[in-house]
Amino acid sequence: MSLAKTKAKLTFLSGTSQSGVIQLRTSERDIGGLEVLVRVTHCGVCATDAHDRVDGCGLGHEGVGVVAQVGGSACLKCRECVSGYRQYCPKSLGQRFGEREQGAFGDFVIKHQDFLNLIPEGIESKYAAPLQCAGATVFEALHAADTKSTDRVGIVGLGGLGHMAVQYAKAMGCEVVVFSSNGLKQEDAMALGAKEFVVVPSQGPIQGVEGVNVLLCCGEMPNFEQYFSALARRATIVPLLIQVEKPLQLPYMPFILPGHRIMASTEACKKNHADVLTFAAKHGIKPWIEEFPMSKQGLSDALDKLEKGEIRYRAVLSTELGTISGS
CATH class of the missing domain: 3.40.50.720 (NAD(P)-binding Rossmann-like Domain)
Structure with a gap:
């Protein structure tokens, strides 16, 4: 693919309604003016992915990677977005019911610039991935309480x-x-x-x-x-x-x-999503992970172990062990 174009071709993994079988899909769309094309290197596997695999939507929301090109699911203008709680935006695309076309289990992912955070020095990408959901979720909950x-x-x-x-x-x-x-x-x-x-x-x-x-x-x-x-x-x-x-x-x-x-607490607000990373870097917080290839088989194996309760304690798909092109 040519990164000079404003249109990007994306290859990614998604679930299906056929007993949660993982499939390889491709799509092509423009990169918006405030969006960023990210080359994915790692993505954590969450229990939400196990639920979503039967919905047919793109999987993976703990993505980490490198910016490939600079040009949302939330409107960024409502009261919730302006006050920093974009996770409660009434127009936000949900993680459930097949509403998300593409996730971060893929070669590239396109995200609005406001939904990206710089990974601090001292945190390897494979450890940063689970912080995007698991870490951010508990960090937000501790602050909300x-x-x-x-x-x-x-x-x-x-x-x-x-x-x-x-x-x-x-x-x-x-x-x-x-x-x-x-x-x-x-x-x-x-x-x-x-x-x-x-x-x-x-x-x-x-x-x-x-x-x-x-x-x-x-x-x-x-x-x-x-x-x-x-x-x-x-x-x-x-x-x-x-x-x-x-x-x-x-x-x-x-x-x-x-x-x-x-009280209810879901994913982290914008400020806490950034703070969860800097706090981890400052205090040496590191998830315990098990790595799998970034491939259909890698994701299937990770989800199977997750659903059996055999992961200690977070699965991460890595392009260093295999890529989507090899699926």
Whole structure:
């Protein structure tokens, strides 16, 4: 392809409605005046990709690469965009329901310049990729919950999001408590910076834990009745899971009487999306990754391991191991 042209040909991976089979697609479109053509080098694999693979949309939203040519999904003019919360723009293209034609699992990707961030020195691209979603999601949640360095932060689930949440909360000066049903993850939790590790019983309330002020739900939707005994008074609960059709259920009086609150937090706002990178560079925060080739087989293998719960703790597709042209 000729980068001198204003029209770019893009080759990328997408899902299908045929049991989530990965397909190779191409498209060609103009690069808008405020858009940037980026040559992708790495892209993290998110649980959202596992959900989206059956929608037929382009996959990959943790892309990192090199600017190839300079010329949005959000309008950039509404109240939400102007105030920096573009993720809540009513015209923003969603990650679900097949609304995104192309993602960052490809050779090139075109993005509006306002949706790009410079990767700081000291962070390798393969480690920067998971920070674009997993890191940014937990960083935004900690700020949305008004987390203070004196807080005890509970992390439910030690996976792609949870292992990033432990590192960011620890770097903010918080005491971190990891809650998991898998006792085998205790060593990893402590290595990541947790002060305490609690094995959640299959039934009944959690016992013997000093209350946490902030609870980030990073794994499956927990049984909240079990967790109220582990919350400080006036605690903040932040669900960060993909639960498309499951209702959010809370026991009413145990939630109301202690003055707890529950709040929504999605992807990071513009400022926090930049800060999540500089904060990681400053504090040496690094995701634990497993690399796969940037190919159909590489993405299929990564998604299969992700859905089996076998990734420790974030999968990253890399052009250093294989490219789309070899799919």
